[in-house]
Structures are given as C-alpha cells and as structure tokens.
Amino acid sequence: MxxxxxxxxxxxxxxxxxxxxxxxxxxxxxxxxxxxxxxxxxxxxxxxxxxxxxxxxxxxxxxxxxxxxxxxxxxxxxxxxxxxxxxxxxxxxxxxxxxxxxxxxxxxxxxxxxxxxxxxxxxxxxxxxxxxxxxxxxxxxxxxxxxxxxxxxxxxxxxxxxxxxxxxxxxxxxxxxxxxxxxxxxxxxxxxxxxxxxxxxxxxxxxxxxxxxSRDQPSLQRGLEEWIAAAPKVNSECEHLARTYRRSLVDLAALRFSPLSLSGQTLPAAGLPWFMTMFGRDSILTCLQVMPFVPGLSRTTLCLLASLQGTRFDDFRDEDPGRILHELRAGETAAFEEQPHSPYYGSVDATPLFLVLLDEYERWTGDVALVRELEQEARAALKWIDNYADLVGNGYIWYERRNTDTGLENQCWKDSWDSISYRDGTLPPFPRATCEVQGYAYDAKVRAARMAREFWGDPAFAEQLEREAEQLKERFNRDWWVEDGQYFALALDPDGRKADVLSSNIGHLLWSGIVDQDRAGKLAEHLVGPRLFSGWGVRTLAEGEARYNPIGYHNGTIWPFDNSFIAWGLRRYGFVEEAATIADGILAAARYFDGRLPEAFGGYPRELTKFPVEYPTACSPQAWSTGAPMLLLRTMLGIEPHGGHLAVEPRLPIGMGRIEVLDIPGRWGRVDAFARGRLNLHQLSG
Structure with missing residues (x-):
C-alpha cells in the first residue's frame, strides 16, 4: 500500500x-x-x-x-x-x-x-x-x-x-x-x-x-554499476524511452531476491511492499520479459522452481506432483502453517509457464545442459497438465482450491475474488478454466516437443506432444469462441457455459499461438478498439461489461505487464501496427511515473484524464511492470532468436525516432539491433 x-x-x-x-x-x-x-x-x-x-x-x-x-x-x-x-x-x-x-x-x-x-x-x-x-x-x-x-x-x-x-x-x-x-x-x-x-x-x-x-554502500554501488554495465545499452532519440529502460534496469536490480537456500544467487521478487519474495508466475513472466537483457535470472528461477516442484497431494498447500509453486514465504505464519505458503502451490499457470521459460531460455542462451538436467521436472510438469489439472475431464486446465480457509479462489493471474464473471456480472461456480491458461498449455506442449526431439532423445514423445497440442488448439477454438462478440470467452464453468465477457486475456492467447489464424484479426480489432484500449493501454475488462470499473483491480484497470504480452502476441500474428500502438501508449504512460511503471493504473479514457491515474494500492516497484518496457523493446524491434543468430525486424510507433540496443547477449555472443521510427506529420512539416 x-x-x-x-x-x-x-x-x-x-x-x-x-x-x-x-x-x-x-x-x-x-x-x-x-x-x-x-x-x-x-x-x-x-x-x-x-x-x-x-x-x-x-x-x-x-x-x-x-x-x-x-x-x-x-x-x-x-x-x-x-x-x-x-x-x-x-x-x-x-x-x-x-x-x-x-x-x-x-x-x-x-x-x-x-x-x-x-x-x-x-x-x-x-x-x-x-x-x-x-x-x-x-x-x-x-x-x-x-x-x-x-x-x-x-x-x-x-x-x-x-x-x-x-x-x-x-x-x-x-x-x-x-x-x-x-x-x-x-x-x-x-x-x-x-x-x-x-x-x-x-x-x-x-x-x-x-x-x-550483508553489503555496505560501496559494494552496493559497485554491484549496481556492474549490473548496468553487463546489460545491453539502449540509446534513443525518444529520451523518455531510454530513461524508462534505465529505471527498469535499476528497479530490476533492486528486486533481485536471494532465498536462504540459494547462497547469493538471485531471481526477481514480485514487488514492494507485500511481495518481496518468490512467486512462480511473477518470476517466470518477468524472466520472459527481460530475457534479451538479463537472461541469467532465468537459470536461477528455473533451478529453484524445479527444486521446489510439488511431489505429493497436499490439500493445505494445494500441492500435486509436478505442480510449480505459486508463492514461497519465510515468516512466522508460514513456519507454523497458519498460512500455506511454505510453499503454496495454488496457481494453474505457473506449471505450463515453467515449460515455456525453459524452452525460451535455451533458445536464447544455448544452455542445453540445463534442459537435459531438468528433463524429469519438465516431464512431471507435463504430467500435471494432463493428469491432475483437468478436474472436469475434457482436456482443459481447471482450478478449484482445496484449502478453503486461506487458499486463493482464483488461481489465474487475475486472482482477485470477482475477476471472473459472466456478461451479466454474476460469478461462475467452481471449478473454473480461464482462457489464457489453455494457451499456455498449448505453447508448453509445442515447446516441450522441441525439447524432447532435440535434447531428450525422445522423438516419439515429441510427436505425441505435437498431436496433443494440435487437438487442444482445435477443441479450444471450437469451445471458447463467443460468436455474437467475435472473441474468446474469459473462462468456462464446469457445465461448459462461457464467461462471455470481453477481456484482455485474449491478447495472451495470441502470444501463446493457440488462436486460429482466421480469428486473430478480430482479436486485434478488439484489443485496440475503444472498449478495451483506453489510449494508454488495454483494459483488463472491456468498457460496457457489467463489472467494468476503471479502477477495479482486474475489472478495468490497465496492467503494463499484461499489455507487454498482448503486444508481443499481436506481433507474433503479424499485427505490427496494433502492437506498436499498445507499446506507444504504455511507454507514454511511463513518462508520468518517472519511468517506473506501477503494477496497475486506471482504465479511464486518455482524452478524459489527460494523464494516467495510478491505482491506489499498486505495488511499486513491481517485477513484471519493471519488465514491461524491456518486452516492449523486444516487440518493437522484432528481436527473435533463430538458431545461432538473432533476427531483427523493427516496426516502431510513429514519431519514436531512432533506437539502438547494443550488446544483446545470447548464444550468438553479443549483437546490436537498430531501428528508426516513421516521422509524424508535425515532424515532416518541421
């Protein structure tokens, strides 16, 4: 607060x-x-x-x-x-x-x-x-x-x-x-x-x-200087972009967290003040955002998550074999099991995202040894998706807390109590399945198939995973489509009824690749249309829905992290103008927060407020908001690894000017990326 x-x-x-x-x-x-x-x-x-x-x-x-x-x-x-x-x-x-x-x-x-x-x-x-x-x-x-x-x-x-x-x-x-x-x-x-x-x-x-x-001031200053020196340099004619990048890099350094068990190795904590600890989902998504800039955080995160992977059925902790933790705490209430966070496993997205990060990390770094080292943990995560997450038996990932006293009701990233609703505003029964998690599962299977074929020496398993991924994609595009709105439902209830609201989650579906190509254009229209896009960013819930509230935690606010993955998803499907529009809005908002994007800010129309309105209890700094500018940079420059080299295909917002990202680390060594934005009419006339 x-x-x-x-x-x-x-x-x-x-x-x-x-x-x-x-x-x-x-x-x-x-x-x-x-x-x-x-x-x-x-x-x-x-x-x-x-x-x-x-x-x-x-x-x-x-x-x-x-x-x-x-x-x-x-x-x-x-x-x-x-x-x-x-x-x-x-x-x-x-x-x-x-x-x-x-x-x-x-x-x-x-x-x-x-x-x-x-x-x-x-x-x-x-x-x-x-x-x-x-x-x-x-x-x-x-x-x-x-x-x-x-x-x-x-x-x-x-x-x-x-x-x-x-x-x-x-x-x-x-x-x-x-x-x-x-x-x-x-x-x-x-x-x-x-x-x-x-x-x-x-x-x-x-x-x-x-x-x-315990570090003194000179060692802290030296550590920060070394951290900044090791990261890529960003130069830009758009001055606030370079300032925002540096602020993000410094805040990411501040959020580096070393659990007692790691003896000095660091991973990103979720955010100040409430979440200065490891969160499975938050740490994974942050690592994905910052991969082109500080890939080393991913290795530590993957190793610790693997070491704490679920091994048993424990209702108090919502633990299953193969499940990746949600939250790890070291305080008194966790030590005496007054809270289940030692660790707590109540998230349904951390497990498929673990597989996504493992593959993405190898694609960037070429660290084949880690992919082989974590093969059994990866297979256990896949088994959890198929055997333990499908509570209804229809091939989707569902959630329902078993710890009804202190466990989370909603175990997706929109984890507030009222974040999942039907169009009339009522809340669906449990178990629930949210759309973006199915996309993560699809992506996890596609990526695991690559790892099985190339690194685990198991081509039969790779073919099985590819078949399962394709079947999931086909089912999903059939069962989740809202015909009268031309978008995918936010969730399904156990009877198959759709939570048929228009939400930002559809952008995560583009990022995962689960969307059929002929439907992607409709999603792109919605994401930059007036109901979802405020001018600063994409709202979590569309204007006009029953529970829409521009300062509702997951029901109308704008989350920078959410927008960074939406932009990345739009870029994946070729919607470069729409991706640039979202990047431009979020980076413009960062100017009003001195380069430090908060956890969330209000979903008011840009023409109404003239500046972004901060959510009153937002964490700041917060890890995946800190990572958002870095993922937006990757998206705008079209930076993607391809085998042993890095491809760059820039498409900048109008008026952004020249951007240089120097010394991008990876399996290729260090390379540079350059881009020049198109001039706006004012610049042309000047």
Missing part, C-alpha cells in the same frame, strides 16, 4: 519504509518499518534531539538502496533561525546502516541529548497485510554494554535485531541515548548498524551459515 510522504529503500528481501523524516512508527496495518524475509525487524525508530521531534527540510532516495534526510528540530516555524541541522544517511544491504550527523550553526557551544527510540514487533508481513497482529510467542529486549538486542521467540522460530553504534551510547530496553557537547560551527556523527538475525534450532545464525552477505 502506498503511503503519503513515505520513503522506500530496498535490497532484495530487505526493505525499509519510513516517514519523510526517516522515522518509523509502525501500526499493525501499515507496511512501515524494516522488513526482511517477511518479518518486521524494526517497528519503531524515532530520532529526537533534546526531546524534540525533527522536521524534514528535504529528503533524497539517492539509489534504490539508500536515502538521505535533511532535518531540523522543532516545528516548521523554527526553520528560519534553526541553530542545528541533522542529516540521516541510510543504506539497506541485507542489513540496515544509518549515519546520523548533527551540525551546530550557532556561535555558542551546545549540549545535546540525542535519543533514538527503537522497538520491534516482529510482525509477519501477512499479519500486517491482514491488519491482525496476533503474536503467540515471546518478545524480549536486552540492553547490553555495547548494543541493544531485540528478539522474538516461538518454539524454534527465532528472530533478533541487533543494534550497535560507533559512538558510545547508553542502551536501554527502548532505545539508546548520546550525550554530546558541540562547539560552535562543528559537527558530530555516529554510525548505527542494525543487523537482522535469523536463528536456527541450535541458535545458529542461518544467514551466516549459508553465507548470505
């Missing part, structure tokens, strides 16, 4: 959300504080000078991992003749570091009592999200001679916050205090370190045992 006047900094699974003064005063319902691995390690962090609270002159979130706050004591009326100023410089790099500097601008010496109130409620992120802080363990605070230890203990689940300072401080259970004498025009500073400790059953620090690094 975005809060007014908040400052966010993050590094992987660790992030801080504070007020614009740098203070933290968390309530059970606000995602403010220092969080790591789904636990809040600081819920109170308040700086005072001589008992006075501080006010912000300005703040600067310099990089994703650091912020600087410029403060003065007292109320704003004191600003004119404030004799003291305070600078707080904060860095997050696995743990938390803050430097506090006090400057005396007076001609007289001053004696100061500088106090930092500190506390930790060790709230689980789910408890914060649900606004229920119900701790069943014991919190403790121990003031030692050289540090403050805050802790929480519940059985073998133990978390601690260790606070120490470079300057001598007096520690108590609620914080620490400095007594400082400052001569005229001098300054004083201290470095404060806050370490988040994850303790195992034998009181060992699991982060140290698994060599999870």
């Amino acid at each position: 975005a809060q007014a006047n908040t400052v966010r900094i993050l590094d992987g699974s660790t992030f801080v959300v504070s007020e614009d003064t740098g203070d933290i005063e968390a309530t059970p319902s606000e995602p403010t504080g220092l969080f790591s691995l789904d636990t809040r390690f600081l819920s109170r962090w308040v700086l005072t000078v001589n008992g006075e609270r501080l006010n912000a002159l300005s703040y600067d979130d310099l990089q994703y991992y650091e912020a600087r706050f410029f403060l003065v004591p007292g109320m704003p009326t004191h600003y004119v003749d404030a004799k003291l100023s305070i600078i707080r410089e904060r860095t997050v790099g696995g743990s938390f570091h803050e430097q506090v500097t006090i400057l005396n601008h007076d001609e007289k010496a001053v004696d100061l009592e500088i106090r930092m109130d500190a506390g930790a409620d060790f709230a689980d992120l789910f408890q914060v999200k649900d606004e229920i802080l119900n701790k069943k363990g014991e919190t403790y605070a121990e003031a030692e001679a050289d540090r403050l230890r805050l802790g929480y203990r519940r059985g073998n689940f133990r978390r601690e916050t260790l606070i120490s300072s470079s300057q001598t401080a007096r520690y108590d259970r609620n914080g620490f205090t400095y007594s400082v004498h400052l001569e005229p025009n001098t300054q004083w500073s201290t470095d404060i370190d806050v370490h988040t400790v994850v303790l195992g059953p034998a009181s060992e620090d699991l982060r140290m045992e698994l060599r999870v690094p």
Whole structure:
C-alpha cells in the first residue's frame, strides 16, 4: 500500500519504509518499518534531539538502496533561525546502516541529548497485510554494554535485531541515548548498524551459515554499476524511452531476491511492499520479459522452481506432483502453517509457464545442459497438465482450491475474488478454466516437443506432444469462441457455459499461438478498439461489461505487464501496427511515473484524464511492470532468436525516432539491433 510522504529503500528481501523524516512508527496495518524475509525487524525508530521531534527540510532516495534526510528540530516555524541541522544517511544491504550527523550553526557551544527510540514487533508481513497482529510467542529486549538486542521467540522460530553504534551510547530496553557537547560551527556523527538475525534450532545464525552477505554502500554501488554495465545499452532519440529502460534496469536490480537456500544467487521478487519474495508466475513472466537483457535470472528461477516442484497431494498447500509453486514465504505464519505458503502451490499457470521459460531460455542462451538436467521436472510438469489439472475431464486446465480457509479462489493471474464473471456480472461456480491458461498449455506442449526431439532423445514423445497440442488448439477454438462478440470467452464453468465477457486475456492467447489464424484479426480489432484500449493501454475488462470499473483491480484497470504480452502476441500474428500502438501508449504512460511503471493504473479514457491515474494500492516497484518496457523493446524491434543468430525486424510507433540496443547477449555472443521510427506529420512539416 502506498503511503503519503513515505520513503522506500530496498535490497532484495530487505526493505525499509519510513516517514519523510526517516522515522518509523509502525501500526499493525501499515507496511512501515524494516522488513526482511517477511518479518518486521524494526517497528519503531524515532530520532529526537533534546526531546524534540525533527522536521524534514528535504529528503533524497539517492539509489534504490539508500536515502538521505535533511532535518531540523522543532516545528516548521523554527526553520528560519534553526541553530542545528541533522542529516540521516541510510543504506539497506541485507542489513540496515544509518549515519546520523548533527551540525551546530550557532556561535555558542551546545549540549545535546540525542535519543533514538527503537522497538520491534516482529510482525509477519501477512499479519500486517491482514491488519491482525496476533503474536503467540515471546518478545524480549536486552540492553547490553555495547548494543541493544531485540528478539522474538516461538518454539524454534527465532528472530533478533541487533543494534550497535560507533559512538558510545547508553542502551536501554527502548532505545539508546548520546550525550554530546558541540562547539560552535562543528559537527558530530555516529554510525548505527542494525543487523537482522535469523536463528536456527541450535541458535545458529542461518544467514551466516549459508553465507548470505550483508553489503555496505560501496559494494552496493559497485554491484549496481556492474549490473548496468553487463546489460545491453539502449540509446534513443525518444529520451523518455531510454530513461524508462534505465529505471527498469535499476528497479530490476533492486528486486533481485536471494532465498536462504540459494547462497547469493538471485531471481526477481514480485514487488514492494507485500511481495518481496518468490512467486512462480511473477518470476517466470518477468524472466520472459527481460530475457534479451538479463537472461541469467532465468537459470536461477528455473533451478529453484524445479527444486521446489510439488511431489505429493497436499490439500493445505494445494500441492500435486509436478505442480510449480505459486508463492514461497519465510515468516512466522508460514513456519507454523497458519498460512500455506511454505510453499503454496495454488496457481494453474505457473506449471505450463515453467515449460515455456525453459524452452525460451535455451533458445536464447544455448544452455542445453540445463534442459537435459531438468528433463524429469519438465516431464512431471507435463504430467500435471494432463493428469491432475483437468478436474472436469475434457482436456482443459481447471482450478478449484482445496484449502478453503486461506487458499486463493482464483488461481489465474487475475486472482482477485470477482475477476471472473459472466456478461451479466454474476460469478461462475467452481471449478473454473480461464482462457489464457489453455494457451499456455498449448505453447508448453509445442515447446516441450522441441525439447524432447532435440535434447531428450525422445522423438516419439515429441510427436505425441505435437498431436496433443494440435487437438487442444482445435477443441479450444471450437469451445471458447463467443460468436455474437467475435472473441474468446474469459473462462468456462464446469457445465461448459462461457464467461462471455470481453477481456484482455485474449491478447495472451495470441502470444501463446493457440488462436486460429482466421480469428486473430478480430482479436486485434478488439484489443485496440475503444472498449478495451483506453489510449494508454488495454483494459483488463472491456468498457460496457457489467463489472467494468476503471479502477477495479482486474475489472478495468490497465496492467503494463499484461499489455507487454498482448503486444508481443499481436506481433507474433503479424499485427505490427496494433502492437506498436499498445507499446506507444504504455511507454507514454511511463513518462508520468518517472519511468517506473506501477503494477496497475486506471482504465479511464486518455482524452478524459489527460494523464494516467495510478491505482491506489499498486505495488511499486513491481517485477513484471519493471519488465514491461524491456518486452516492449523486444516487440518493437522484432528481436527473435533463430538458431545461432538473432533476427531483427523493427516496426516502431510513429514519431519514436531512432533506437539502438547494443550488446544483446545470447548464444550468438553479443549483437546490436537498430531501428528508426516513421516521422509524424508535425515532424515532416518541421
């Protein structure tokens, strides 16, 4: 949830959300504080000078991992003749570091009592999200001679916050205090370190045992510079495109997440503040989006998903053999099975998408060894599609949660409770089958057939998969077509009745290739037509449908990630103008968000609002929104791997100008792509 006047900094699974003064005063319902691995390690962090609270002159979130706050004591009326100023410089790099500097601008010496109130409620992120802080363990605070230890203990689940300072401080259970004498025009500073400790059953620090690094500011800066240097360079006459690309690259670096089991290897977390962890669907789709720019993320993602693939039937976790996880959490509620996320498997698209990513990764990198290494996991995923996902017995993927207490009702990407409806607005019964998932299954089988033939040495299995894919395509085009609307239904109910609304999901069908060629043109017309296309992007649900709401989470908002795959799908079927139209709208919207596309924004017509209206509780940054500009770049330039070389067939929006993408990595080494957009009438006349 975005809060007014908040400052966010993050590094992987660790992030801080504070007020614009740098203070933290968390309530059970606000995602403010220092969080790591789904636990809040600081819920109170308040700086005072001589008992006075501080006010912000300005703040600067310099990089994703650091912020600087410029403060003065007292109320704003004191600003004119404030004799003291305070600078707080904060860095997050696995743990938390803050430097506090006090400057005396007076001609007289001053004696100061500088106090930092500190506390930790060790709230689980789910408890914060649900606004229920119900701790069943014991919190403790121990003031030692050289540090403050805050802790929480519940059985073998133990978390601690260790606070120490470079300057001598007096520690108590609620914080620490400095007594400082400052001569005229001098300054004083201290470095404060806050370490988040994850303790195992034998009181060992699991982060140290698994060599999870805590990084300082220079190493964070060096790591970011190396990340940017390794990625392709984008130069463009359209300045906001280059800025948006760089912002996406930096945000993607910020969202790199290293689970405790990976010892420093990273994959994309889903988004700040609620989803700084691994999500099967989100991580896979993000990897697909950014493949031409940072293909290495895909390998880590595939390996971890394979290692956590379902092996049994578990109703609590919605687990089946071969199923790919939906969400993995490390907090208290998951540890004590108050939530099923250890991991939770309640998604029906992550499993076919796993196969899609494995094939796409090999097509880009030539990493045949990984395709062979994950053969059994890939076969298990295919078996899940055929044997366990078909709850009705008609050859489609269906979902119905078995965990009725905490499991997800809708297990597709539109996972809010009211996202699937009939044209009259009523909701269908369960099980449900959504259209885009059938497309993913088709694509997965086509791609798995290639892997079976070329890498697994099983041509008979390849032929079987190709037959099954073709049969699925034929059935789908027959059963899902809405004749009076000339589009595919959003979903089917168990009786075969269509959820016959017009939705953005039809664009995913183009991306997967399941649509018959003679029907693709109608879908393209809808996708850039006035009911779905707002001028900024394609709405999740078409204007005029019963549940349409321009700020309804999945019922009328615009999702940048959704649009990036829709544009890619249009391009696949040869609708280059329509793909360029969508790319142009989304990239134009990015200008209003300083290059950082939010999770979603309002579906209002562009001519009505004149600017994109942000969805009120959107995650930012969010991984697959961060990846959207990269996939749009791929789509506009027509970048596709073909064997050992990279094909480039650009078609840019009118007025986009020249684009260069330099040093695109892949099995071909590093190559460049160039494109020039067509001029608009204003440019021609000028």
